[in-house]
Amino acid sequence: MSQLSSAGFEPRVFSGVQPTGNLHLGNYLGAIKKFVALQERQACLFCVVDLHSITAQLVHEDLVGQTRQIAAAFIASGIDPKKNIVFNQSRVPGHAELAWVFNCVARVGWMNRMTQFKEKAGKDRENASLGLLAYPSLMAADILLYRATHVPVGDDQKQHLELTRDIAAKFNNDFAARIEALGLGVPMGAQGGGADGETGFFPITEPLIEGPATRVMSLKDGAKKMSKSDPSDLSRINLTDDAETIARKIRKAKTDPQDLPSDVAGLAGRPEAENLVGIFAALAGRDKAGVLSEFGGRQFSAFKPILAELAVETLAPITGEMRRIMDDPAEIDRTLSEGGARARDLADVTMRDVRDIVGFLSD
């Protein structure tokens, strides 16, 4: 596979997952499965974003256990922690430090427009934590601390990625003279949307949102995304569900009374059908058209057991491996500690430059 390209910046992939509860099929197909494929192209940073996990809910019963569980899921899914950097965010102080700078770069109006903030804060916005409002600024810091050029995420994170690009562009622009004076500019090229010869300190990161399952929907409501925080466990397939539970959840998944269509156009206006076909395609490594060419005209009662079998076949080895890894928490802690040290080395280089650019007096 070819290297990712990105103007004058060294191609680098970063992505994170919050330790906020049971990982589900959406997290796996929308994010983790893509991480595994990307590591074949180049080394990546995969982060358990524990600082983010306290934005919506401050006190967690077992944040340490949840952090280990996400790390175990990464490794069980096939991420090699030797080849990549696997760590938890709070070990690297640069995330919070850069987020503070970005809080001063970003505008309140930008944050107020974020749909995730509106959804999570609900009607009682005044009572939401300041951290929840500033979440996208911390996310921009996670990515740009490593000057990452590419970020694989699910479709729900698209708006936050756009904001990351806006923050990088505003920082580059606000500090253009100092970046140039310090000789820290990197050619932006067409990737930065800039004119020839334009330089910047941070790359304009590209989201990697592709494939048939960028937004896996709830099994109970095709209009809602599959989510860890949905009160109905039947709405999602957890990575830790056993075979019988997965089969039952798929059997009970909401559908419409029609047969499956034989082409993708026939899925229009049928969100539940589209969701199940998308899940099948992503699990099988196919596209929706290919799945429909095989199953078009069949009833859901025939399609669902085959989908359940495929889901179990894919998830059972991951679940088994996760359990094995979770049996040795000390080894997970060692992995995260080593990853944290490697991440800190990269982060320190960026933060030294950022302090100089902003004008903070430091050693």
Ligand code: AQP
């Ligand atoms: N339903 C989904 N379909 C595809 N991708 C998804 N992701 C999340 N839900 C879906 C992607 O998984 C990665 C990790 O997400 P996260 O845990 O950091 O945050 P989230 O998006 O807030 O996930 P949840 O499950 O919906 O959690 P809650 O319920 O706490 O909000 C990201 O790349 C995300 O896009």
